[in-house]
Amino acid sequence: MEQGFRYYNPVSLVFGEDALTSILRQLNERRALLVASEGGMQRPLIQQLLNVSTNIVSVVSAIRPNPELQDLQEILDTLPSEEYEVIIAVGGGSVIDSAKAISLRRRGDKKLQLGQLLKQGAESVNQSIPIIAVPTTTGSGSEVTPWATIWDSEACRKYSLHRSCLWPEAAICDPQLSVTLSRELTMQTGLDALSHALESIWNRNANPVTIRHAVSAAKRLFTTLPLIVEDLENPNLRTQMMLGSLEAGLAFSNTGTSLAHSISYYLTLKHNIPHGVACSFSLPEIVDAVAGKDSTVDEALTAIFGSTTSKPLRAVWDALELRKSFNEFGITKVELPSLYEIAELSGRSKNSILDLRTFCIRENLWS
Numbered sequence: 001m002e003q004g005f006r007y008y009n010p011v012s013l014v015f016g017e018d019a020l021t022s023i024l025r026q027l028n029e030r031r032a033l034l035v036a037s038e039g040g041m042q043r044p045l046i047q048q049l050l051n052v053s054t055n056i057v058s059v060v061s062a063i064r065p066n067p068e069l070q071d072l073q074e075i076l077d078t079l080p081s082e083e084y085e086v087i088i089a090v091g092g093g094s095v096i097d098s099a100k101a102i103s104l105r106r107r108g109d110k111k112l113q114l115g116q117l118l119k120q121g122a123e124s125v126n127q128s129i130p131i132i133a134v135p136t137t138t139g140s141g142s143e144v145t146p147w148a149t150i151w152d153s154e155a156c157r158k159y160s161l162h163r164s165c166l167w168p169e170a171a172i173c174d175p176q177l178s179v180t181l182s183r184e185l186t187m188q189t190g191l192d193a194l195s196h197a198l199e200s201i202w203n204r205n206a207n208p209v210t211i212r213h214a215v216s217a218a219k220r221l222f223t224t225l226p227l228i229v230e231d232l233e234n235p236n237l238r239t240q241m242m243l244g245s246l247e248a249g250l251a252f253s254n255t256g257t258s259l260a261h262s263i264s265y266y267l268t269l270k271h272n273i274p275h276g277v278a279c280s281f282s283l284p285e286i287v288d289a290v291a292g293k294d295s296t297v298d299e300a301l302t303a304i305f306g307s308t309t310s311k312p313l314r315a316v317w318d319a320l321e322l323r324k325s326f327n328e329f330g331i332t333k334v335e336l337p338s339l340y341e342i343a344e345l346s347g348r349s350k351n352s353i354l355d356l357r358t359f360c361i362r363e364n365l366w367s
């Protein structure tokens with residue numbers, strides 16, 4: 001880890017206050033586009049928002065999980081040509097990521113070609129519509145990062161749209177909004193958040209500020225996850241999960257993810273494994289592989305788990321009946337070259353202090 005470092009996160013945070021009041025305060029009479037999923041439109045918060053605010057001039061409600069390039073292009077092509085001063089994104093990571101892609105279309109800019117932008121790099125784009133991000137899940141951290149994940153499953157590609165204009169203006173985190181989350185989604189999004197926290201620790205871009213956020217996040221998520229899956233509506237546990245996810249976001253907003261995420265993209269694209277499962281199955285083995293390699297990482301792991309062994313993590317994985325090896329997903333070694341290609345294309349593996357190819361052939365991942 002370098003001695004000198006920079007940390008930057010410009011997102012205004014509101015945590016634990018009533019979401020409706022906070023959104024209206026942040027909106028401040030600006031003309032808004034509301035972005036949500038179809039299911040999300042049934043939320044009382046959205047109905048109340050539409051009832052009390054005359055500032056919401058359009059609604060996009062067709063957002064699906066793992067936003068696809070084609071779907072987003074269709075939304076951009078059919079979006080009414082209004083002048084939106086702000087976008088309110090209420091939903092999980094897919095909704096907030098989609099809002100980021102939509103935010104690039106400014107008034108009069110009817111021909112925004114997202115595919116071209118993703119393939120050529122979005123360097124020319126430096127203006128977007130400000131976003132008020134209101135997470136309803138506790139995993140993606142997208143409310144405090146400047147990037148969005150966009151999938152092109154037909155071409156078997158995962159894109160990261162990363163621009164400094166994509167930091168949300170504000171993140172309104174009301175744990176109450178996550179109380180209705182199913183057991184499955186609570187687990188998947190919680191594992192994603194835990195992965196973000198740990199991935200920013202065995203990371204070449206880590207610094208004392210990111211480590212501090214990451215340790216706090218991982219401790220919170222690791223202890224809360226086994227409890228909340230048995231007590232989904234517990235408000236205190238929901239608060240811990242949302243705070244953990246937010247802290248993980250604050251950590252990886254400055255480091256990026258690393259090894260576990262780079263491996264996950266192949267599992268999601270080729271085997272349809274949900275992101276939270278795909279990006280977390282390898283965590284116990286990474287802990288074993290990284291232990292003893294770097295004193296800062298060792299200190300952070302000890303602060304979280306009490307030691308640098310993967311034992312506590314494996315115990316939670318067993319209790320939650322989670323998979324820990326490629327075998328358990330039906331993946332064979334023949335697939336490794338394709339996995340490496342997708343992992344290396346994502347650029348995430350370079351953030352890791354461990355080597356992707358050395359790690360992927362560890363025996364435990366195949367037994």
Ligand SMILES: [Fe+2]
Nearest residue numbers: 192196275279
């Ligand atoms: Fe993730």
